[in-house]
Amino acid sequence: MKSASWCVVKVGGSLFDLPDLQQRLRCWLAQRQGQRHLFVAGGVAWVDQLRSWDRRYRLDPVTAHWLAIDCMQVTAALLHTLLPEATRIRTWDDWLALEASGERQVILDVKQFLQVVEPTLPGVRLVADWRVSSDSIAARVATAVAADALVLLKSRAPVGREPTAAWAEENYVDVWFPQLMTDCADVAWVNLRDDQWAATMDRKGD
Structure with a gap:
């Protein structure tokens, strides 16, 4: 499975209310030419909203988890509209x-990955409840x-x-994430909502 130069990028769902999210993403990517990105x-x-429904209807934790994964498919589709040059994939x-x-730039719909691939991976497995998020x-x-x-592209x-x-x-990050950090070669964050950062990127693009 190894692909030497891929970087996995989690685009926080809270960023999707930014009117200039597409520009911010492209400014960030422009700094990283030569790197290959796999987006989640x-x-x-x-x-x-699903959490609110869960509190109201007392959903089964596993059911709520997979409904949340379905929500991530919606944002993956939205991300693809912002980065149409990326290839969106749905299966492992x-x-x-395409890995070689x-x-x-690749956008991964994670549902099939979680159903079929993730349970076979070494290390700490994910649980199917609210302790696990897209992080x-x-x-x-x-x-x-x-x-x-x-x-991790975040709002703060x-x-x-x-x-x-x-x-x-x-x-x-979610409460499960600390158990997984040691399996990642390097973990970094970017506050993509930071207007000062965005202004700096705008100047670099002039």
Whole structure:
């Protein structure tokens, strides 16, 4: 499964309300020419509504988990409209067919990966409940493809700048994520909502 130069990028669902998200993503990617990116889209807005329904209807945890994964398929489709140059894939066979190709940007629908591939991976397996979010899912994708790095694109910076269990304590990542960090070669974050950062990127693009 190894692909030497892939970086897994989790795009936080909270970023999808940014009117200039497409520009911010492309500015960030422009800094990283030569790197290959495998995107996982978070589903925050839809998942937050699902959490509300869960509180009201007391959903089975496994049912709620897979409904949340369905929400991530919606944001993956939305991400593809913002980055149409990327290749959107839905199955692991699709990934295996293109990982050694010349593709530079790939968006993964994670449902089939979670159903078929993730349970076979070494390391700590994901649980099917609210302890797991797209953060941990992206970490497992990074393990599966032996990625050089995992980058979390978020709406804020963490209080603790280095990846530790404190990230979960401050709700920067889900509570399952700290168990998975050691399986990732490198974990980094970017506050893509930071207007000062965006202005800097705009100037670099002038």
